[in-house]
Amino acid sequence: MPAPKTGKRKAAVQAGQPKKTAVSFPEAGDAGFEDLEDGEGGSEEGNMSNIYDDPMIDAPGSSGSEDEEEDGDLSQGDEDEDAGSLVDDEPNEFADDSTPQAGPSRTRSAGKSLYAPPTVEEMDRLRTAQETGNTFTLQLEALLSSTLLPSLPHPALKSLLSAVHDLILSLPSLPGVSPKAAVQRIGEIPFPGGTEWSPLKGEVQWTLGWEKPGEVIVGGSWGVCGGYKKGKGEMGGIDLAVVMPTSMFSAKDRMNYRYFHKRAHYLAVINKALTTAPKKGGPLSGVKARWGTASGDERRPVIILRAGKDQGLKHSVDITIHASLPSTVFPPSTLQPSKSLLRVDDESTPTPLYTMSILHDTLHKPHLLHLHRLSQLMPGRTVDSFLALWRIWAARRGIATERGGSGWFAGMVLGWVVEGGEIGGQGGDRTKTKRMRGLGKGLGYWGALRAAWEFLAHTDFEATPIYTTPDDGVIPKTEFTKAFKDVFVDPSGSVNVFGAWEKGDVEMLRHHARETLAMLEDIETDRFAEVFLRSESLPVQVFDECLRVDISLCPSSGTPTQRAEHPTEADFLASSIAPILRRGLSDRAKLVHVSAASDSSLTVGIIYDPSNATRLLDIGPSADKTAECESFRQLWGDRAELRRFKDGSISESVVWDVSRPEDAAFIPGRIVRWLLSRHLGVDYDAVVSLSSNPSWLSITQVPPSGRDAVCVQGSEKLGFRPIMTAYDELYRLLKSIDDDLPLAILHVTPADEILRYASTFVPHPIDADRWPTAPDCLKHLPKAEIVLQFESSPRWPDDLAAIQKVKLALIEKIARIIMQRLPRSRAGLALDANASEIEDQAALEIFLPQGVAFHVRIFNERERTLLERIIEDDAPVFGTSLPRPPRRLALPALDHHIHRFVHRPQHHSAMAPLHHRYPSFSSATRLLKRWFAAHMLSLQVRPEAIELLMARAYLDPGPLHVPASATAGFVRAVEHLATWDWKETAAFVPIFSATRDAASQSGRIRFPSDRRKDAQAAFELRRAKDKEIVHGPWAIVTEEDTQGLRWTGEVGKVVAGRVTSLAKATLGTITSMAANGEINVASLFKTPTKDYDSLIHLKSAVLPRAAQAIEPASDLWESKLRYRNLADPGVFGGEIRVAFDPAESLARDMQNAPRALKPFLGYNIKPVDSEAALVEINKEAVLAEVARLGKGLVERIERQR
Secondary structure, three states: OOHHHHHHHHHHHHOOOOOEEEEOEEEOOOOOOOOOOOOOOOOOHHHHHOOOOOOOOOOOOOOOOOOOOOOOOOOOOOHHOHHHHHHOOOOOOOOOOOOOOOOOOHHHHHHHOOOOOOOOHHHHHHHHHHHOOOOHHHHHHHHHHHHEEOOOOOOOHHHHHHHHHHHHHOOEEEEEEEEHHHHHHHOOOOOOOHHHHOOOOOOOOOOOOOOOOEEEEEEEOOOHHHHHEEOEEOOEEEEEEEEEHHOOOOHHHHHOOOHHHHHHHHHHHHHHHHHHHHHOOOOOOOEEEEEEEEOOOOEEEEEEEEEEEOOOOOOOEEEEEEEEEEOOOHHHHHOOOOOOOOOOOOOOOOOOHHHHHHHHHOOOOHHHHHHHHHHHHHHOOOHHHHHHHHHHHHHHHOHHHHHEEEEEEHHHHHHHHEEEEEEOOOOOOOOOEEEEEOOOOOOOOHHHHHHHHHHHHHHOOOOOOOOOOOOOOOOOOHHHHHOOOEEOOOOOOOOEEEOOHHHHHHHHHHHHHHHHHHOOOOOOOOOOHHHHHOOOOOOOHOOOOEEEEEEOOOOOOOHHHHHHHOOOOHHHHHHHHHHHHHHHHHHEEEEEEEEEEEEOOOEEEEEEOOOOOOOEEEEEEEEHHHHHHHHHHHHHHHHHHHOOOOOOOOEEEEOOOOOOOEEEEHHHHHHHHHHHHHHHOOOOEEEEEOOOHHHHHHHOOOHHHHHHHEOOOOOOHOHHHHEEEEEEHHHHHHOOOHHHHOOOEEEEEEEHHHOOOOOOOOOOEEEOHHHHHOHHHOOOOEEEEEEEEOOOOOOOOOOHHHHHHHHHHHHHHHHHHHHHHHOOOOOEEOOOOOOOOOOOOOOEEOOOOOOOEEEEEOOOOOOHHHHHHHHOOOOOHHHHHHOOOOOHHHHHHHHHHHHHHHHHHHHHHHHHHHHHHOOOHHHHHHHHHHHHOOOOOOOOOOOHHHHHHHHHHHHHHHHHHHHHOOOOHHHHHHHHHHHOOOOOEEEEEOHHHHHOOOOOOOOOOOHHHHHHHHHHHHHHHHHHHHOOOOOOOOOEOOOOOOOOOOOOOOOHHHHHHHHHHHHHHHHHHHHHHHOOOOOOOOHHEEEEEOOEEEEEEEEEHHHOOOOHHOOOOOOHHHHHHHOOOOOOOOOOOOOEEEEOOHHHHHHHHHOOOOOOOOEEEEOOOOEOOOOOOOOOHHHHHHHHHHHHHHOOOOOEEEEEO
């Protein structure tokens, strides 16, 4: 009789998950590497059945062979992997088993179920799919299938490891000799500690010998979890731990680097054997050996073997050989953090980092067993998947392997998540702990990853120390709280995982975890690529301020013991200066990260608090607090001064003066320079800022000589304030003249980039008295546009042409009132070129005595109704009706009306608050507009579209924080342009939700889900109908524009592709320059011209905006300013022309006003003698027409092809 289904299911599950065992090497003298479990020799088949009794290792002959899986490249994005890998090859466990079976029939009891209950793993997959969406789950599985390698090692890799193992065990013993004799015997030995602790500088009483290791084990995660792909053609590293024999050491070897010198000699003997072995042939032939460090600890050198295809491997691999120490060599009580193991002149300073380095060498096997226990507890390959996803997540964010990006650290975090431990800080006392339970062994890999991020994001490791061991381990808990600030103790209770980390490293890891969780709060958006695929490691992108500090000439500081506590001088200086910078920056910075970039340089990264970063005054302690004032003066030196405030208080203070509002962005960088100079002796020139470099702001500024020649003196110190003050004055005036007008004014609405602080250049007010004698190349006066709406009235006519005439009359009336009430002001009429008689065509042009100009346009809502009636052809016709304007004129007139009077004011009202919400938004937007204009794209990409692109960087920062500096915002926007797949996706910008209560728990702005669905459906429909993307390549969607085409009408497919190419080139240049420690900002704004067929060179002397060039020729105006007393009206005379730009007018004429050669033919052609084509464009005639249009403006035309 067949067994019930449930019984078969249970047996199948048990068979599929046998007991896991850690993989280790045999003892010395065993038959070979093949027997990894019990040390007994045997046939290859027998060994395979014993060694790989693990669900992560496929049985011999299975389809999981490493030879059969395809190469993958995580760095290029794993989303392109074949989706077929997601198909489950196992039988469907939920399907009805209809296969007939032998045996007598039996009636199934009523209590028996036809289907087996789901397993824990299946329930977790269902729960993950529900939480993340099926698409996210499928993407995770696809990523893992392309990342995790089969657990069965490649035969060549197995042979290689066996050869290394045999070579180490075959080395002969060496008698003990002095360190100098040891160097002569085997060559170079990487003795740590520098010259100060070098055993070669004098005679020592101990010797260096070599004996066979007690054992060689596979450490790390490879022995438990198998391999994983690190990149294209490369797998993750394998760790081998060579356990040094106890007989080599004495109790005093823990002192003064003696242990580390013996350790280095032990590995040097192995390294010499490995470097000579490849020359003898065999599995080690072609293997390259080099020195490295364990987790960045210079005290613990390691040997790294590089093997690849030359050794028959499918993937290149680094095999790291560590020196391990039996835990019985040094009593644990002698390695406590409070002990002093570095003695100089009887100094007894505790050396917690030094002792922890020794303890790390004793933990290879305990940590391996810890990871193995987790793999036993959790279902399937949960641990493998968790470690793989953690590594990918960390690598994408530039988290160093030794600072949280390794599988070892991930295993520590996973242990807390699953099993819990003890947490300190109870009642405000760090030493008081309580037991915290873990989430349990049934957790899936995605749930465990989310829990790990939650753990890091919400745990203050200084206030609440974490112990993953429930009881006192090797070291008492109080020892950790006394020696370290941030505490996260490993499961053995021996070391603090964060012990060697600078506090900024801990905060950086926590920061990334918080931002990832904040991003994932928006469940309506697919964030998979931003979590696991998109690289966000560029320093000027991650930090608001990034500085490179040259410490090569920095004088030594600290005691010898303090310096020796850190592996290198750079590490010591980094750990010394970081607390000083945090104290000096105070609440200006949310995070300060200082790291050693090399032996001669430091990298300082700062994430600002935008509300405090640009503060001009730092107020210290009150004058009556003597001790605090002394500490304050010791920190700031000559910068500190006593100041009396309006409330009568007297306090120590530091004041930072700025010459213009934009210069406030330099204050944090100035603080860092001052503190480095005072406390580290670093020259100002040795500190290079990548983010607050003055050239970033000067790129959007006119040279001082050009500005001072025509603008009001000192106006640069006021920024946008003069024009905003003038607007307020004009607003009050317009709202007060109702009695003088036939209709009352309802609304005065700003609708210009200048009035939302977003113009590329600050509109400095001009000096009207000096304007007539200024050179033509400086005579540019920008204008700000305002929309005026009168009350509804039957006095407005029903004829469109008549409405325009009424507007002219109102403009004339307002002009008279303004000139009467504002002495020295000028007002006139400005007409649009080529406007029809039925569309808005006139503006009131106002020049105020402050030196600024405005255009005021009149909005009448009835115009839209009349235009829509003409287009829809439903207007009533009477005998007295006037002739109806043609529909061909009404269509563009309606578009023009909606754009000018509806969309632009609406856009302004949404964008203007962002300047106040994000202080750096204005400067970042101006940089991005400058970038588009410098690359000659300002006519194709509207300013509003550029503003939306920048708003996206602030409202949807993805895996990073909201940028708080202009440079970070600019680089983020360029990165989005470089990676935006505009053919497949639209850009969603929730600018209207930013002013509403639509923020998530983390404060991030969410795009309304219903609007997002509508916009996505509209985008997909448009792409389905227009597969060639002839219309609307860019779709920038807002809540009020679900089509996403409101501001991108001029962006064609060629322009969109050009922007992408330029953005990629710009981002690549920034990346390469940042790696070299300095950024040439001007080079980012120089556009390549080799792709153009022709170049039209204009005369700079007659261009009013010549001073706004990337590299302006100051001789154009400086030579004329020397003889300003000589009357020279120039080409344009002394009259003030508002918004006069002949270069832009010429470009728009060339773009918008083609001359038809013949009816229905809008371009000039000529016949050709060719079979491929009959005609071609007549380039000579076209360029001649351009030269004629630009006579007096065009200097020359250069044909490139």
